Amino acid sequence: MNELLLLLLKKGGNIRSVTISTTEIGNALNMSQQNASRLMIELEQEGAISRDKRGIMITKSGMEEILAVYGTMKQSLEGKKMTIKGTIALGLGEGGYYISLEGYKKQFREKLGFEPFPGTLNLKLDKEQEEKRLMLREMDPIIIEGWKTEDRSFGDLFAYKCKIDGVEGAIVIPVRTHHGTEVLELVSPVNIKKKLGKKDGDLIKIEIL
Amino acid sequence: MNELLLLLLKKGGNIRSVTISTTEIGNALNMSQQNASRLMIELEQEGAISRDKRGIMITKSGMEEILAVYGTMKQSLEGKKMTIKGTIALGLGEGGYYISLEGYKKQFREKLGFEPFPGTLNLKLDKEQEEKRLMLREMDPIIIEGWKTEDRSFGDLFAYKCKIDGVEGAIVIPVRTHHGTEVLELVSPVNIKKKLGKKDGDLIKIEIL
DNA sequence: ATTACTAACTATCGAGTAC
DNA sequence: TGTACTCGATAGTTAGTAA
Numbered sequence: 001m002n003e004l005l006l007l008l009l010k011k012g013g014n015i016r017s018v019t020i021s022t023t024e025i026g027n028a029l030n031m032s033q034q035n036a037s038r039l040m041i042e043l044e045q046e047g048a049i050s051r052d053k054r055g056i057m058i059t060k061s062g063m064e065e066i067l068a069v070y071g072t073m074k075q076s077l078e079g080k081k082m083t084i085k086g087t088i089a090l091g092l093g094e095g096g097y098y099i100s101l102e103g104y105k106k107q108f109r110e111k112l113g114f115e116p117f118p119g120t121l122n123l124k125l126d127k128e129q130e131e132k133r134l135m136l137r138e139m140d141p142i143i144i145e146g147w148k149t150e151d152r153s154f155g156d157l158f159a160y161k162c163k164i165d166g167v168e169g170a171i172v173i174p175v176r177t178h179h180g181t182e183v184l185e186l187v188s189p190v191n192i193k194k195k196l197g198k199k200d201g202d203l204i205k206i207e208i209l
Numbered sequence: 210m211n212e213l214l215l216l217l218l219k220k221g222g223n224i225r226s227v228t229i230s231t232t233e234i235g236n237a238l239n240m241s242q243q244n245a246s247r248l249m250i251e252l253e254q255e256g257a258i259s260r261d262k263r264g265i266m267i268t269k270s271g272m273e274e275i276l277a278v279y280g281t282m283k284q285s286l287e288g289k290k291m292t293i294k295g296t297i298a299l300g301l302g303e304g305g306y307y308i309s310l311e312g313y314k315k316q317f318r319e320k321l322g323f324e325p326f327p328g329t330l331n332l333k334l335d336k337e338q339e340e341k342r343l344m345l346r347e348m349d350p351i352i353i354e355g356w357k358t359e360d361r362s363f364g365d366l367f368a369y370k371c372k373i374d375g376v377e378g379a380i381v382i383p384v385r386t387h388h389g390t391e392v393l394e395l396v397s398p399v400n401i402k403k404k405l406g407k408k409d410g411d412l413i414k415i416e417i418l
Numbered sequence: 419a420t421t422a423c424t425a426a427c428t429a430t431c432g433a434g435t436a437c
Numbered sequence: 438t439g440t441a442c443t444c445g446a447t448a449g450t451t452a453g454t455a456a
Binding site: 240241243244247248 | 449450451452453
């Protein structure tokens with residue numbers, strides 16, 4: 001885990017533009033200004049940070065690196081799983097249709113251990129929590145394989161077992177379609193909203209297993 | 210933050226002896242067995258880990274290093290201060306006497322902003338939480354200076370402002386006497402047990418400011 | 419099988435300096 | 438001011454091999 005990236009995090013580079021000179025970095029990290037400059041260039045080339053006249057920000061890719069380390073530390077030190085909070089968003093549009101297809105359903109049964117209720121729950125992540133989603137990329141997904149018909153093809157899905165306010169379920173992410181990072185799709189063997197007595201806009205907490 | 214130390218933490222080296230070969234370490238960290246061996250020797254010489262026939266353990270000093278990083282990450286990522294949990298332990302023996310001495314009391318007023326209730330609360334840390342105490346060493350203490358009389362001398366104290374179940378207070382650690390790591394002494398402007406309605410053995414949570 | 423030494427190579431670093 | 442280049446020094450890494 002990069003010391004420099006940690007310093008930028010400390011300065012708040014995950015949420016806003018930070019202004020800090022390479023001289024200051026050098027002092028903070030006990031190294032020369034020249035070396036600090038070089039390391040910044042390196043981080044920038046790796047894509048972990050971005051710089052402009054306003055200052056320095058940690059990119060998504062940089063945050064992934066940080067969260068991967070944080071996640072393992074948290075689990076080892078506090079015995080806690082990662083949790084993500086958000087509110088129930090409107091629209092269980094397409095998701096419901098897809099997971100009711102036998103091709104996916106079969107694999108849910110085999111690989112997740114349950115048959116999903118035919119309807120997905122959309123979780124809108126809190127702004128602050130949004131970056132935690134990046135952490136998922138660091139975890140090993142359960143792969144639900146897609147297939148092809150003559151007409152069209154159905155892509156692979158990544159699934160991550162989780163507890164949704166204590167209820168068994170899974171996060172499902174289509175591998176190909178990159179819909180934004182702000183909404184997570186959840187499946188569960190039961191109708192989660194009914195089971196939990198929740199409605200759109202209510203807060204729920206998921207714990208990744 | 211050392212990658213190797215993080216790997217050992219992941220394997221549980223903070224709580225038990227871990228057996229892992231330098232070859233496995235090399236594979237896990239994408240480096241040669243030889244280099245893994247060298248890095249292990251280095252960590253051992255620094256005193257961050259200890260090795261014997263049973264395996265590898267992370268030492269207190271090693272855990273301090275890890276917790277320093279974890280603490281800053283936690284604060285930046287979750288906006289949370291470090292917390293330590295424990296139960297109220299019997300005996301507010303000597304502590305009460307010392308802090309009622311004008312020499313200390315005066316400094317408490319000046320540096321902590323309150324006059325301590327003449328009695329300390331002993332907090333017995335949960336086994337799991339014990340290592341969090343090490344984190345204190347990474348923080349800047351408020352130094353309460355000691356003094357000498359003809360008869361005897363009173364040593365310096367390290368104080369750390371905190372909230373004790375929400376109530377203003379401070380952790381006080383005598384600089385010299387090294388009583389074990391399992392008990393923390395707390396002071397507060399009020400009688401904490403009365404204020405919180407707690408008795409010996411009850412759980413309390415302190416948040417370090 | 420494991421660990422760790424030596425010898426060569428490579429990456430990282432600070433000093434000096436230009437912009 | 439601040440940033441980033443070159444270059445010589447040094448710290449880190451690997452391969453080969455011994456124990």
